Amino acid sequence: MYSIKMFGVREEEITIAQNWAAENNIKLSMTKEILTMDNLAEVNGFDGISLSQVGRLPDEIYPKLAQMGIKQLAQRSAGVDMYNLELAKENGIIITNVPSYSPESIAEFTVTTALELIRRTEKIRQRVASHDFSWEPIIRGRVLGNMTVAVIGTGRIGQITAKLFKGFGAKVVGYDLYPNKELTDILEYQDTLVDAVKQADVISLHMPAVKENYHAFDYAMFKNCKKDALLLNMARGSLVDTKALLQALDEGLLQGAGIDTYEYEAPYMPKDFSSKEITDELFLALINHPQVIYTPHIAYYTDEAVKNLVEGGLDATLEVLNTGDAKTRVN
The missing domain is CATH 3.40.50.720 (NAD(P)-binding Rossmann-like Domain)
Structure with a gap:
């Protein structure tokens, strides 16, 4: 035995x-x-x-x-x-x-977060909590079916994510070092990462954490984003330079982000810090940023x-x- x-x-x-x-x-x-x-x-x-x-x-x-x-x-x-x-x-x-x-679990959570950002549900809930029921542009949403989604990394999770976004009527473009010919009826592959990012209203990351992808989304990359673009990272924290992301949000280089993985999360995941001190100032800045929906590496959790x-x-x-x-x- x-x-x-x-x-x-x-x-x-x-x-x-x-x-x-x-x-x-x-x-x-x-x-x-x-x-x-x-x-x-x-x-x-x-x-x-x-x-x-x-x-x-x-x-x-x-x-x-x-x-x-x-x-x-x-x-x-x-x-x-x-x-x-x-x-x-x-x-x-x-x-x-x-x-x-369960690639479906991560893909579904990705789309869920995208919809929350698109329809500004966090802001709506905050206003309802303070009994502000007025209609103003700050809570006005957009229609996902009219948007272009860039799926970066088209493996198991990326494929399902692309199909779900396509189901909403969105145009889906993709980037992968190894394009999958079987996905051409779902998405249009782009020659470079920048080509995919430049046209995207929603950028969804599904790449592995290899050294070639370290901080693939840095300040220089964010300069290629549409000013109303949304970034989704349900993959690995090291894909995104967190400091650069926050700077880009503050400078209006993109509109918002849904972040499920943080590059320095190891001391905190999955632990209860409700009665403990968080000493990572960058982490605090991320989870408290008004344009970020942060979740604790939970996209897979079903x-x-x-x-x-x-x-x-x-x-x-x-x-x-x-x-x-x-x-x-x-x-």
Whole structure:
């Protein structure tokens, strides 16, 4: 019987993991703590590890894991930018992810946020709370079907997002390093990122967090936006230079933003800070900006996604233990 250690476990994941362990005859141990050098000793005696890391895993941990006989780390998310993939490989450690756990969940949340920005629902609710029921241009919305949406990154999530926007009647353009010919009836691919951005009323990001995409949306890129454009980032925080975004909003380079992922979110996600101090001034500026709808990396968060992430991470762990490799290997 194999034994697996799960780190970063939330209460809602426990029953799902226990049921999986019973079905697969696995001895399972769980902790709500993430894996660090301080609790590394807890790995001793286990065959495999399933993780839900948010922040960067220390480089010094990989050789230590290798010494313990650990051959894999199964991340319970699509993103793996918290790992040093090459260093893991050098130490004989296979990194896996869950590449598709519910793309519909993220796509639907993306469109939901777009509609909130377009129809100014945050501002309307604020005025209603103060009993201001007047009609003024400040709360006047637009029609999504008359807009152009740029979907940046047309993988699983981007494809569904494009289809949903298309369903509202919007014109959809796309940009991807590897265009998908099967999507040409849904969107029009543009030759460059700038070409896509320049014509967009809504810019929806669905790119991976690779070094080539780091701060792809910086101040220079925002200068290409329409002044009434809206930016949506339900992908990875590092795609957007947050300081530049706030400057662009303040200077009127674009109208608003829906941000679900923040580049320095690791100390705060997913934790309750209602009685704690937030020391990150940039984060505070982001969540308090009147033109930003901020949500705490929650676009994926549905019943289906939680179940698929737990089971997907554990399935990958068991696959490596049984075969020495995995279909969802990323290094």
